[in-house]
Amino acid sequence: MYIQRLRRLLPLIGLLLVLAMITGMSLAQDNPDGYPEPSTVTVAGTVQSLLGCPGDWQPECEATMLTFDAESGLWTATFELPAGSYEYKIAFDGSWTISYGLENQSQAGAPNIPLVVEADGPVTFTYDHARGVVGDSINGEQPRDGEGGGDVAVEMPEAVPLPQIVNIPGTIQPLLGCPGEWQPECEATFLDYDEEGDVFQRTFDVPAGNYEYKVAINGSWAENYGGFADRDGPNIILNVPEDTAITFTYDYRTHWISDNVRHVLATVPGSFNDEIGCAEDWDPACMRTWLQDVDGDGIYIFSTSAIPAGDYEAKVAINRSMDENYGAEGTADGDPIAFSVPEDGTTVNFVYDSREHVMVVSVGGSAFSAANLRELRARWVLADTIAWPHPAEDGLTYALLYSPNASMQMSVFGLSGDYEAIPLTVDDSGLPSAVLEKFPHLEGQTALKLNADDVERVPEILRG
Template sequence: MFRRTALVLLIVIVAAFALAACGGGAAEPTAAPTQAPAAATNTPVPAATNTPVPAPTNTPVPAATDTPVPAAAPAGTLRVWADDTRAPILQALAPDFLAAYNIELVVELRSAIRDDFQVAAPVGEGPDIIVIAHDQAGTLVENGLLAEVDLGDKADMFLDIAKGACTFDGVLYCMPYATENMAFFRNTDLAPDAPATWDDVLTTGQALIGEGKTTYVMAVTGTTYDAYPLFTAFGGYIFGKDAAGNWNPEDLGVDSEGMVAGVKFLADGVAAGTLPKDWDWANNHALFETGEVPYIMAGPWALDRIRASGVSYAISNFPAGPAGEGAPFAGTQGFFINGLSDNVLLAQAFLTEFVATDEVMTALYEAGGRPSAYIPTLEATDDPDLAAFGEAGANATMMPAIAAMGSVWGNWNDAVVLARDAKQTPEEAMADAGVKIRSLISGAAAGMVNVPGSYQAAAGCPGDWQPDCEATAMTKGDDGLWTSGPFALAAGDYECKVAMDGGWALNYGVDGKKDGDNYKFSLAAAGEVSFVYDPNTNLLTINVP
């Protein structure tokens, strides 16, 4: 992407060159808004009639009842980037907003919002607000490009799970407006009843194949996200959560027993010929839409094409497996605020005062075709399909948006493919994936146990407090205990801690407490110190002379 950055810069430079050459010093590389706001020209909107002005907590609109929009320059401008579904809705609000508050709303249609934003925001060209899915926000938060969002007294009007999705390290970064998750579809001509378990799916599906009505038991539209509700029914998961409810990259579930069992279920089906060998998304959707399979797991994005196919369908919750009912991944669409904008307060006020209203939220819901994250709109939803999606997602897991997730997707996919194509057993494939992902997450020093502290420089490290210093790395003994040393140290007071994988992400302090206090030890005279670490209790024993 640096190429793109460079390219943008270069284009700007060339423009500046051209300008400088003919016009002299006036070159200003500001990107003009691509879409002109629907400004005052055609909008003498009587604000009182159709503006969704929020409850009059404050003095409302300065006498704008029937006077046209004041000719004076707008008091402010808000730039929003949204995709082709959301942009027209927001664009339609611009005249009302201008009339009500004399603030210009510039909506720009973008397709690769996250990538463009990542380039534009650091150079000060980003919009004030972007509308994206929560799983795209993780890297933006890590890069410091997003601002905290305070929903104020409207916080209770949004679904907790949706807010949780864009909460990183306890800070809320979005105002959610829609959630999305997959659900279980069946062809009601072939399978009138919703299957309660995956065994029921198999029995019914095989009976239909036996009758010659169908080709396969079920369509499979993908290896990872799309098959996740099946994996969870067998007890599979991706990341566990720590006590505080944050995703824990140390607890990886790709090679968990449940995940292996889920993959085995699919691989066995392929081997027996009851599941398609190829899991291409479009091809498998076509299987369902032509009545060649009775079941499919699909998301709300496929609703339109399934409806258009004319197949009689019904939507239900996911069948249960040994670990209970299958849970899909859930995603949240939300409004995020550019942390580098100088309009953060205005953007916040726009979201809480203007967008978080029944009218706007309902308009967004109607155009988006996703269950609303705004409770009043959600409760008013009367589309039975979307209601069924909501029900199927009631136990959904929010898709982890942490950076470590980037290491998961590709390796997870490869492992499932290898198991499906019978190149490896599900156990081998998933175990391999686990090893690969773990080593990516912890980097070069994966598996290292170290005792970083104030003694390290004396023990041959480049400096103190270095969790990745080889010189003080511990070695594992036959008794399962890790040891290091002896190190010859001068008299004095020292502090140290236990750190895993060459970093601070996982570290133990006094009493084996995670992120606990430093261990302290003193030497009255110069002497040799050694350390013993017990991985079962996470306790460190310091042997001083």
């Protein structure tokens, strides 16, 4: 079951769109990683702001989306780029839920693909979904599973360089030894690099108060990250109810900054830990298994393809200690969760619901059994019409869900709480021409219709 947050083009508030699978229905998974055919494919990276996007690393930006060529079976596009050094990934369906990086790695935090353009000129990007292979006219195809690359042989540099400095400038700085606020160069608030965990981290004693901060890289504002790990994003709000020690942790690959006031610090101790670089197995302090909630929905995720084939066990640990840990079915101090990796290189995803304390281990393909409410969006374009940015699937039913008492919640097991469903039907004629004239970027999206009686209920739903 998938739940989507509606961001309407009409004023009012967002609602939730839910796809409910009919029993026996299975989605096509037609590439080596088990991912279904995407509806859009985007080149997302540091090239985007030069190609008409409002910023970089924006998987939803249409200016850098590839076009599907039915004859070749490839997604492809050519862009004019100035000389320079860039990084990029390929992202599906306007979000980071599924993406491919260096050497066609698709796990969360996979390295970016470096792109060095020697002279101004065209660069062609391609994506072959049948093989799960990304390519460009400078690097050639990215190698997969130890295979060689494409026609152009290049030596790949480190895709995500280790920052020299990671700082947390903001209104908190004067209390931590800086001469003023918002000073990315102030050493008093630099984070320390944890080599074993491969993250930046530091603990500060913070007085009670309301603060704002961001992450600044290498002592300046040239590269900075705010809420939801967005480059140049909004300030992060930090409300501290009482004097406390706060640990700030930053992942330089995903650009996510965590603090233990707003987030749970959760890791995955298990019998596989030493295989992925931890000092020993069952090590709750090893940050290489750090579970991250980049989109802020309470679902924490860690993905890796470094676990060799074999049988393993794992649990969730809180605050880098086994003093608080959860096993099978979310039981405190419960039995370990068993899982098997069929072959080397298989992606294993650990998905932890911080509300239920339940962790699901998914081997192969994508771990997103629940929706990403921040990135997967529908749009309410007419009183009776919702634009859905994915092709309609045979065997699926569609519904608009709402909760009069705001008790509806999403977990790794699906929906809970009180909610009601309004059926939606697929309009095979597509979105009306008037809508497409006003919003041409919605071309090709699925039109979902409410019936006349349910349209009359909309004011009641919105008031609720």
